[in-house]
Amino acid sequence: MKEIILYITEDGIYYFFCIFIAWYLSQRGFEVKFIKDYKLIKKCLKNNNIIIPYGIEQQELFFKSKIYNILDNKSDCYKFLEKYMDILKETKINLINSYTKDYIKNREINLKKKFILKPNTGRGSKGILFLDDYIYNLINKYPDHQIQDIINNECGYELSCVCKNGKIISHICIKTTIVKRSFISYIKGISGIVCYKKNLLEFAKRILKNIKYNGFIEFEFIEDNKKIYLMECNARISGWVNNEYFFEKIIIPYIKEFYNINLQTNLINSNNNNIIMSDIQSRFNLIKSTLLNFENLENITNKTEFGLTYLMNLI
Numbered sequence: 001m002k003e004i005i006l007y008i009t010e011d012g013i014y015y016f017f018c019i020f021i022a023w024y025l026s027q028r029g030f031e032v033k034f035i036k037d038y039k040l041i042k043k044c045l046k047n048n049n050i051i052i053p054y055g056i057e058q059q060e061l062f063f064k065s066k067i068y069n070i071l072d073n074k075s076d077c078y079k080f081l082e083k084y085m086d087i088l089k090e091t092k093i094n095l096i097n098s099y100t101k102d103y104i105k106n107r108e109i110n111l112k113k114k115f116i117l118k119p120n121t122g123r124g125s126k127g128i129l130f131l132d133d134y135i136y137n138l139i140n141k142y143p144d145h146q147i148q149d150i151i152n153n154e155c156g157y158e159l160s161c162v163c164k165n166g167k168i169i170s171h172i173c174i175k176t177t178i179v180k181r182s183f184i185s186y187i188k189g190i191s192g193i194v195c196y197k198k199n200l201l202e203f204a205k206r207i208l209k210n211i212k213y214n215g216f217i218e219f220e221f222i223e224d225n226k227k228i229y230l231m232e233c234n235a236r237i238s239g240w241v242n243n244e245y246f247f248e249k250i251i252i253p254y255i256k257e258f259y260n261i262n263l264q265t266n267l268i269n270s271n272n273n274n275i276i277m278s279d280i281q282s283r284f285n286l287i288k289s290t291l292l293n294f295e296n297l298e299n300i301t302n303k304t305e306f307g308l309t310y311l312m313n314l315i
Contacts, residue, residue, distance in 0.1 A: 153222045157200060162250050175194075
């Protein structure tokens with residue numbers, strides 16, 4: 001039986017998603033171990049273990065590149081993508097108007113209206129602010145935030161890809177809607193339907209090819225008045241990995257391509273574009289059975305903010 005190492009982050013919320021990966025892998029006959037120490041990962045590489053890096057820092061160390069933190073920082077990501085305005089224009093992807101110190105130097109500092117402020121390295125909706133003030137005040141008061149115009153969110157799209165040397169091995173695009181309930185204060189429930197958006201995929205293909213990207217990435221878009229805007233990038237495996245369809249479309253192709261293992265997909269129809277993805281309630285229902293069935297889980301979660309007891313109390 002082949003052993004898989006999940007190279008994981010210290011952050012408790014990501015244990016939550018890694019548990020699903022471990023569960024699905026165990027159902028496919030793999031032995032799964034969780035490791036946080038990169039020194040141990042290097043030993044595993046010598047032993048020819050299959051390693052799945054979960055998290056931005058983990059991908060940066062594993063694939064030896066600085067691009068992951070650049071893309072994950074909202075302001076840095078926008079600055080980086082400005083180099084590829086031709087790709088943005090040709091694929092009809094827009095960047096949201098953003099305000100930095102350069103804006104203060106070159107334009108009207110007395111602009112006053114309501115803005116959205118997002119922590120550059122924030123997670124989900126945690127720390128997002130909506131403030132009505134002069135742009136000069138906001139830029140100086142919140143230097144670690146990305147300050148943008150507010151866009152009406154008619155719908156969203158989340159495009160997840162797994163890549164090798166800049167080539168997309170597999171991808172999945174999900175049209176999302178917000179579920180108005182929350183089990184954890186900064187995680188809002190999201191449900192979605194698998195869809196196909198040609199321009200989103202073309203944008204991702206060209207950007208990722210240019211930077212010879214390796215590993216996992218998620219692009220988040222919003223649509224308003226028939227215009228699509230890039231909201232942010234997450235240089236890691238998406239939280240949609242709780243869903244078996246997503247797992248089969250992203251994790252299995254990674255194992256097959258990077259480790260040359262002949263795995264058959266369990267998808268009945270991999271081209272089905274009407275699959276409904278689970279919302280947050282379904283995630284918690286599934287994690288209940290996961291926690292009850294996965295051996296030694298207490299050792300994985302008891303030192304994190306989302307310990308086994310805490311998770312069980314949420315059900």
